[in-house]
Amino acid sequence: MIIIREASEKDAHNAIIYSKIVGDESDNLSFSGDEFNKTIEDEIKIFHDHAVAKNEIFLVAYLDGKLVSMADISSSRKKRRQHVGEFGISVMKAYWGLGIGRIMIETMITFCRESGIIKKLNLVANAKNTSAIRLYKSLGFKHEGTLIKDFYVNGEFLDSVCMGMIID
Numbered sequence: 001m002i003i004i005r006e007a008s009e010k011d012a013h014n015a016i017i018y019s020k021i022v023g024d025e026s027d028n029l030s031f032s033g034d035e036f037n038k039t040i041e042d043e044i045k046i047f048h049d050h051a052v053a054k055n056e057i058f059l060v061a062y063l064d065g066k067l068v069s070m071a072d073i074s075s076s077r078k079k080r081r082q083h084v085g086e087f088g089i090s091v092m093k094a095y096w097g098l099g100i101g102r103i104m105i106e107t108m109i110t111f112c113r114e115s116g117i118i119k120k121l122n123l124v125a126n127a128k129n130t131s132a133i134r135l136y137k138s139l140g141f142k143h144e145g146t147l148i149k150d151f152y153v154n155g156e157f158l159d160s161v162c163m164g165m166i167i168d
Ligand SMILES: CC(C)(COP(=O)(O)OP(=O)(O)OC[C@H]1O[C@@H](n2cnc3c(N)ncnc32)[C@H](O)[C@@H]1OP(=O)(O)O)[C@@H](O)C(=O)NCCC(=O)NCCS
Pocket: 026, 028, 029, 089, 090, 091, 092, 095, 096, 097, 098, 099, 100, 101, 102, 103, 123, 124, 125, 126, 129, 131, 132, 135, 138
């Protein structure tokens, strides 16, 4: 059974182990496993800060008790930018293609609609991450632009795709 809920203090240890693994499972996150150096205290603070902000959320998904996905929306506290959310997501590789990413993003979109604050949801994806970009398009995200040489992976510079969704 899959359980999707907001991250809290009790997820901090699992989140560190998880992040070190998923960082090395693809070239599509902004960090590799050995670069992930957050401490338990860092994670607890991040989860707490997201939980208290009305325009931020940090989700975890557990499948049969195992942490298999994390996703978050981060936003500004400033009035001029507080309506814009930026999301990030990962699913552990052994669980790709099962619909977990889709459910996590749908949950975040519902959160945005119910927040009453977020009016725009943005994301940035490595241009070679075609399965993720296809997923985002199918969920209603629109291509808004390209950031040239935004990633450096395996000796190669890669562009990023900016996508966004208006929240009504
Ligand atoms: C991108 C990512 C979050 C998608 O999560 P997911 O749980 O695999 O996504 P879903 O299963 O909901 O949907 C993936 C889509 O690709 C298709 N797909 C088919 N085979 C697949 C495979 N081997 N792996 C991934 N997706 C596959 C699925 O059918 C689905 O399309 P559909 O909804 O039209 O059926 C996940 O692949 C991931 O964590 N990748 C590494 C990190 C990353 O890229 N993060 C995003 C950075 S922008």
